Amino acid sequence: MTSIAKPKVFNPNLPRNALGLTRRDYEGGMSTLCAGCGHDSVTAAIIEAVWGLSLRPETVVKLSGIGCSSKTTAYFVSGGHGFNSVHGRMPSIATGASGANRDLHYIGVSGDGDTLSIGMGQFTHAIRRNVNMLYVLENNGVYGLTKGQFSASADIGSKPKKGEANQYTPIDPVTVALNLGATFVARSFSGDKAQLVPLMQAGLKHKGFALIDILSPCVSFNDHEGSTKSYAYVREHYDEVVHADFVPHAEEITASYEAGNAMPVTMHDGSRVLLRKLDEKYDPTHRGKALAYIGERQQEGEYVTGLIYIDARSRDMHEMNRTPSQALNLFPYEKLTPGAKNLDKIMSRYR
Amino acid sequence: MSNKESLGKDSSRVNDFVIKFANVNGTGSASANGLVMKAIFRMGIPVMGKNLFPSNIQGLPTWYEIRVSRDGYVARSGRIDIMVAMNGETYSKDVKEVTSGGYLIFDSSWPRPALLQRDDITILGVPLSRMCNETFQGTRNRILLKNIMYAGVVAALVDLDMNVMRAQLAESYASKQALLDSNTQALEIGYNYAKAHFACPLPLRCEPMNKTVGHIMIEGNAASALGCLFAGATVGAWYPITPSTSLMDGFKSFCEKWRVDPETGENNYVIVQAEDELAAIGIVIGASWNGARAFTPTSGPGISLMNEFLGLAYYAEIPAVVFDVQRVGPSTGMPTRTQQGDLMLAAYASHGDTRHVLLFPANPEECFYMAVQAFDLSERLQTPVMVLLDLDIGMNDWMCRELKWEDSYRPDRGKVLTREQLEKIEKFQRYVDKDGDGIPYRTIAGTHPKGAYFTRGSGHNQFGGYTEDSTEYQVVLDRLKRKFDTAKSLVPKAAVSGRGDNKIGFVSIGSCDGAVNEAIDILKRRGVHVDYLRVRGFPFGTEVEQFLALHETLFVIEQNRDAQLKSLLTLETAVEKAKLRSILHYSGMPMSSDCIVESMLNVLQEINPQAATA
Numbered sequence: 001m002t003s004i005a006k007p008k009v010f011n012p013n014l015p016r017n018a019l020g021l022t023r024r025d026y027e028g029g030m031s032t033l034c035a036g037c038g039h040d041s042v043t044a045a046i047i048e049a050v051w052g053l054s055l056r057p058e059t060v061v062k063l064s065g066i067g068c069s070s071k072t073t074a075y076f077v078s079g080g081h082g083f084n085s086v087h088g089r090m091p092s093i094a095t096g097a098s099g100a101n102r103d104l105h106y107i108g109v110s111g112d113g114d115t116l117s118i119g120m121g122q123f124t125h126a127i128r129r130n131v132n133m134l135y136v137l138e139n140n141g142v143y144g145l146t147k148g149q150f151s152a153s154a155d156i157g158s159k160p161k162k163g164e165a166n167q168y169t170p171i172d173p174v175t176v177a178l179n180l181g182a183t184f185v186a187r188s189f190s191g192d193k194a195q196l197v198p199l200m201q202a203g204l205k206h207k208g209f210a211l212i213d214i215l216s217p218c219v220s221f222n223d224h225e226g227s228t229k230s231y232a233y234v235r236e237h238y239d240e241v242v243h244a245d246f247v248p249h250a251e252e253i254t255a256s257y258e259a260g261n262a263m264p265v266t267m268h269d270g271s272r273v274l275l276r277k278l279d280e281k282y283d284p285t286h287r288g289k290a291l292a293y294i295g296e297r298q299q300e301g302e303y304v305t306g307l308i309y310i311d312a313r314s315r316d317m318h319e320m321n322r323t324p325s326q327a328l329n330l331f332p333y334e335k336l337t338p339g340a341k342n343l344d345k346i347m348s349r350y351r
Numbered sequence: 352m353s354n355k356e357s358l359g360k361d362s363s364r365v366n367d368f369v370i371k372f373a374n375v376n377g378t379g380s381a382s383a384n385g386l387v388m389k390a391i392f393r394m395g396i397p398v399m400g401k402n403l404f405p406s407n408i409q410g411l412p413t414w415y416e417i418r419v420s421r422d423g424y425v426a427r428s429g430r431i432d433i434m435v436a437m438n439g440e441t442y443s444k445d446v447k448e449v450t451s452g453g454y455l456i457f458d459s460s461w462p463r464p465a466l467l468q469r470d471d472i473t474i475l476g477v478p479l480s481r482m483c484n485e486t487f488q489g490t491r492n493r494i495l496l497k498n499i500m501y502a503g504v505v506a507a508l509v510d511l512d513m514n515v516m517r518a519q520l521a522e523s524y525a526s527k528q529a530l531l532d533s534n535t536q537a538l539e540i541g542y543n544y545a546k547a548h549f550a551c552p553l554p555l556r557c558e559p560m561n562k563t564v565g566h567i568m569i570e571g572n573a574a575s576a577l578g579c580l581f582a583g584a585t586v587g588a589w590y591p592i593t594p595s596t597s598l599m600d601g602f603k604s605f606c607e608k609w610r611v612d613p614e615t616g617e618n619n620y621v622i623v624q625a626e627d628e629l630a631a632i633g634i635v636i637g638a639s640w641n642g643a644r645a646f647t648p649t650s651g652p653g654i655s656l657m658n659e660f661l662g663l664a665y666y667a668e669i670p671a672v673v674f675d676v677q678r679v680g681p682s683t684g685m686p687t688r689t690q691q692g693d694l695m696l697a698a699y700a701s702h703g704d705t706r707h708v709l710l711f712p713a714n715p716e717e718c719f720y721m722a723v724q725a726f727d728l729s730e731r732l733q734t735p736v737m738v739l740l741d742l743d744i745g746m747n748d749w750m751c752r753e754l755k756w757e758d759s760y761r762p763d764r765g766k767v768l769t770r771e772q773l774e775k776i777e778k779f780q781r782y783v784d785k786d787g788d789g790i791p792y793r794t795i796a797g798t799h800p801k802g803a804y805f806t807r808g809s810g811h812n813q814f815g816g817y818t819e820d821s822t823e824y825q826v827v828l829d830r831l832k833r834k835f836d837t838a839k840s841l842v843p844k845a846a847v848s849g850r851g852d853n854k855i856g857f858v859s860i861g862s863c864d865g866a867v868n869e870a871i872d873i874l875k876r877r878g879v880h881v882d883y884l885r886v887r888g889f890p891f892g893t894e895v896e897q898f899l900a901l902h903e904t905l906f907v908i909e910q911n912r913d914a915q916l917k918s919l920l921t922l923e924t925a926v927e928k929a930k931l932r933s934i935l936h937y938s939g940m941p942m943s944s945d946c947i948v949e950s951m952l953n954v955l956q957e958i959n960p961q962a963a964t965a
Contacts, residue, residue: 057800058796058798058800058802058803059797061641061796073805074817079800080803081794081804082806083637083640083805083807084805084806084807086808089629089659092630092631092632093640094637095637096623096633096637096645097638097640097796099586099621099637099643100637100638100645101642101795101797104641104797121626121627121629122629124626125625317621321621322616323617323621324615324618328586328620328621329585331619333761335619336583336619337581338609339758340755340756342609343756346605350567350569350573351393351753
């Protein structure tokens with residue numbers, strides 16, 4: 001089977017973004033995932049988010065590892081550069097790509113197997129380095145392409161279609177990221193586009209590693225009764241704590257929010273994220289409190305969603321490295337070589 | 352022992368002998384040994400230094416071997432003429448190693464077991480510890496200065512120029528007067544003691560020459576790092592591993608000097624110390640894919656880990672430069688010993704049909720130029736290029752010609768479409784062979800909307816699309832094979848020497864070169880003439896095929912147990928397997944010429960008793 005190009009149908013009435021492009025211009029190839037797969041909804045949200053931000057398609061870099069989720073980078077922004085690498089190693093590709101050119105928009109798409117098992121090491125170290133990227137984790141608790149084995153995010157007691165319930169403690173990417181010092185941590189649900197799109201936009205504007213853990217049910221292997229990653233279970237145990245609205249810097253904040261609950265956060269490029277706290281006592285800028293809150297709700301079997309933590313003053317890899325604002329891959333050679341005269345100077349050390 | 356020894360006179364040993372220092376790791380002996388070697392070098396005499404060190408920070412035995420060679424031989428000779436035995440633990444072994452007629456210097460502050468006597472060598476005792484304790488304060492200080500003191504003893508015995516040595520200390524401690532004073536004092540105490548108690552100089556002595564003009568003493572790792580700097584590499588990723596670590600340390604220090612913007616203080620480079628070698632090569636591939644020159648230094652265990660990613664870069668056609676500073680395997684092996692055991696691993700790294708371009712420098716000078724070539728080739732061919740040096744080249748000081756640079760050099764970025772080119776073309780096709788050389792065109796993200804494509808390690812057709820179609824898959828795989836054929840004409844040509852019409856040929860690689868050249872001279876004096884081919888790149892070019900075809904008997908000389916170069920030659924050339932004989936050295940110590948001569952003559956005796964004695 002070869003990749004399927006989506007037919008482009010021209011509709012003159014489609015809304016256009018600042019670049020004059022429609023949502024169709026940000027689409028990719030036809031998805032080959034199962035009908036009803038949560039990942040396809042995430043793909044749709046990415047298209048919406050990137051279109052909404054009016055990013056030039058060729059400046060979008062789509063990175064992934066291996067698995068159902070990793071395939072989806074072919075299904076959005078066909079005008080962007082895709083890199084489907086090896087299993088669990090996408091973060092290192094992203095780190096190098098960002099090292100070479102800090103000016104592009106890096107979107108990594110991964111799954112719970114790709115991130116939390118084979119790729120756990122690279123995931124954690126990309127967080128430590130605060131690589132400037134949006135990291136979308138499509139989390140369904142199972143390995144789909146190999147037909148339904150539990151992943152490391154499966155909850156204790158979650159039942160597979162056949163066989164025994166999972167006994168091993170799950171790895172929660174959100175608490176892992178918070179503990180590692182991640183500067184943007186969110187959780188969402190593939191079925192909640194209204195929550196997802198602004199989170200992705202905020203994540204793309206965040207200077208540093210922006211994690212969105214997205215519960216994205218697997219209709220083929222993990223959507224049955226007894227599964228804790230099914231559509232029905234997630235909908236029932238879904239608890240949005242902070243809703244983020246992304247406000248481009250040209251726009252005014254017009255909607256009115258209840259006093260005390262609205263919290264504007266300014267991003268490094270001047271755009272803003274307006275946080276609506278759905279639980280008054282929650283503070284999304286306090287790492288320790290965020291962890292404690294998630295822990296409490298987890299005890300009750302609830303998935304805390306929304307923008308869980310943000311540090312808008314985050315220093316990314318390049319800031320820590322003191323790299324110049326000009327992308328390194330655009331540096332003329334003349335500025336990189338010490339030249340023959342200086343080699344002779346260097347030689348004196350070895351004479 | 353305090354009486355002046357009566358020592359014979361033999362002018363044939365001037366500027367031609369070996370000194371070995373036996374020490375305890377972590378006692379600061381490196382600076383004393385380096386002081387002696389550099390002094391000989393600055394006296395204009397060709398010299399070689401080999402550091403034989405343990406995988407340890409402090410406490411285990413370590414040796415340093417200096418060969419003084421007026422003829423310019425750079426390999427170990429197999430002799431030890433003067434042993435400076437400073438390590439009680441290894442003393443009995445060190446005494447045995449001295450070549451008959453040689454000398455041994457030991458610390459006579461304490462009694463020495465009579466069992467360790469040898470009648471065929473001259474044993475010279477110097478009360479180093481006692482003199483140090485009498486002169487200097489502080490335990491650490493005394494240990495360090497004891498080393499400088501024996502350097503002074505050696506200076507008197509082999510007639511080193513004390514002014515040269517004093518100047519070296521002045522350079523080292525330019526801003527530390529107290530250290531300069533104590534080091535100079537220690538040097539002179541040792542020197543004066545030897546002058547007063549022994550017949551200095553020994554017949555094994557140094558006389559100034561002018562054979563080191565235009566030469567430097569440099570480690571291969573430092574030279575490789577300089578190559579990366581001058582090649583314009585901007586991204587370096589690595590995971591610390593002996594013996595490659597000093598390559599990235601070197602690159603970092605060169606960058607701190609030459610790549611920091613004088614106005615803004617910003618760094619025109621990114622160095623990432625990765626979490627492991629898997630990430631290090633991933634970072635290199637990501638950066639190269641995105642248009643930067645990127646590299647990683649590693650050793651065998653790192654290459655093992657990088658296999659999967661190397662296969663991706665091969666198949667998705669992404670440049671990547673890797674330095675493999677080989678050490679002794681298998682597994683962890685002996686991390687501080689040298690070997691050439693990664694040839695097969697590197698040539699075919701990763702699963703499936705993969706083959707990689709390899710470069711084989713023989714010394715630090717070649718490391719510098721081949722590092723630059725590695726980037727040019729990697730970008731030209733859009734494939735990983737591995738530079739295979741080894742611990743001996745990487746971590747030892749080698750005398751070689753000064754490195755030169757042409758300011759006219761411009762990096763070969765290969766077939767990368769510019770914004771203007773993309774503007775003009777109708778459609779970009781990533782993996783189509785437009786030029787018939789098997790090398791497709793590529794684009795860099797962000798250049799132009801028409802340049803977008805999808806890079807993948809999964810089956811793809813020549814337009815970059817995913818495929819599970821047999822024909823589409825094979826079209827790409829067959830072109831990759833043609834690309835590898837193109838590489839044959841682009842990699843550095845093998846070095847060939849000799850008359851060319853001898854029946855016997857030597858074939859060798861990398862750091863064996865010094866020992867091979869010396870062996871050829873020794874054999875010539877014995878009436879055995881051989882031609883010599885040193886492979887410098889893989890895939891092998893036509894000159895390798897020709898050399899193999901022209902010679903009746905070929906000795907493949909290499910540093911591993913399994914004759915990996917010989918295997919590669921039989922797999923990748925048309926050579927008749929029966930013509931190839933192996934000379935193998937895999938002890939972990941740098942190769943010496945005598946092992947080549949002996950092995951070769953034994954084999955010749957076996958196959959043709961006449962030829963061996965011709």
